[in-house]
Amino acid sequence: MPVMTTDIMINAQQIYKSFGNLSVLKGVNLTVEKSEVVVIIGSSGSGKSTLLRCINHLEKIDSGSIAIENELMVKNNEANQAIYQPEQEIKRICSKMGMVFQHFNLFPHMTVLQNIIEAPMTVKKMKREEILPLARELLQKVGLSNKEDSYPSQLSGGQKQRVAIARALAMQPDIMLFDEPTSALDPELTGEVLKTMQNLAEDKITMVVVTHEMGFARAVADKVVFMDGGVVIEQGKPEEVLVNPKHPRTCAFLSRFID
């Protein structure tokens, strides 16, 4: 019987990445299954963002392989150097992923609604009327139906981030990547964004979330990955990694969050 691999959404193996002399990822493996919520934790500088950015082709890896929904984006040659697929192929593969950034990166010259329909219109060549129903549905989902004509600068941080989530979802990705989506927010605004993400998880969308929100990790994650010094130290169910960590470095990291 053939091995069923169709449910692997992200398969990153032996990822190495350095910036000049600084090696940031030193052989990271990450697999994410369909509908899984994977939370990546780790101290500052451990390479969490870099890993997400490599998966999303915002950075190029030096060595290793990445496959998205079983389609290879990059793999090693005999000399263990990463060889990428042609640009068009990468673009097609990456279109399966949406990304939410720490600093939102909304388009400031566009209204909330324009932010959401921009990519479907320019990239997918959809007509405005074709995308409007989905755009409005997404706005309702993130609780911002009354803000569609506001500019980003008129919104609070939490509202901005929810627009950013809706904007990414408008491209109908199979996978959502979040890089510290609540780190730039005032503490009282993190809740609304985390709630939105929790709703997404309940909709069974595959998610990879870099965050320091341990409560969210415990409640929503199917798998927690602890990174330190450019490698994955420990991974498993939240109750394993967060409650009964095996590795001393995980213990040390988590002890900072006990309150």
Next chain:
Amino acid sequence: MDYLVNFIEQFWITLKVSTFYCIDISPQLWEGTKLTLGLFIVTLLLSIPCGLILALLRLSRLKFISFLVNAYIWLMRGTPLMLQIFFIYFALPMLGIRFQSFSTAVIAFTLNYAAYFAEIFRAGIQGVNKGQYEAAKTLGMSYGQTMWRIVLPQMIKKILPPLCNETITLIKDTSLVYVLALQDLMRIAYQLVKRDFDLSPFFIAAVFYLAMTLILTMLYQRLEKYYARYDD
């Protein structure tokens, strides 16, 4: 008392005469203004797209192209515009390339102003946050789409003040075409002053230049107001 009445009478006559004189010469100055405006508009329409292309090439990842554009900008900003006009007017015909005076002016001004605009555009493009490119990329937008839809619209807001300055400078720089014997506003005013031994043409010319810059300034203010609808 007599003296005062006499003075007022004299003044009145002078005013009447010079008013008639001004009305008399205005059509000629208006002809010059049309040439000035024509040169200004054609130069603007050509040099803004050229400047934009230069700015994008200057930001190219290909070092060689970026270097070439840099050298071009240095050349254009590092030599007097007058010299560039002379060069195109006198030197190129030696190579068998001959232009009309007006074309010569348009070419010289466009080549020169494209360099200045390129630097303004480059600074504006670089002022757009790097996160904007990343967001656009993760949404699947191509380089062209990112530039056209995301970066350039944001650039415009940032560059309006220097762009306004530069266009006002261009209006006044058009007076350099007197060396090509083109009948622009400045040259016609100068000829009238020489012919009639009267400074009024200069004043009228000043009023015409001021009117043009006033209209420009108001246009830019409207643009700035339009772009004030959002903040970064």
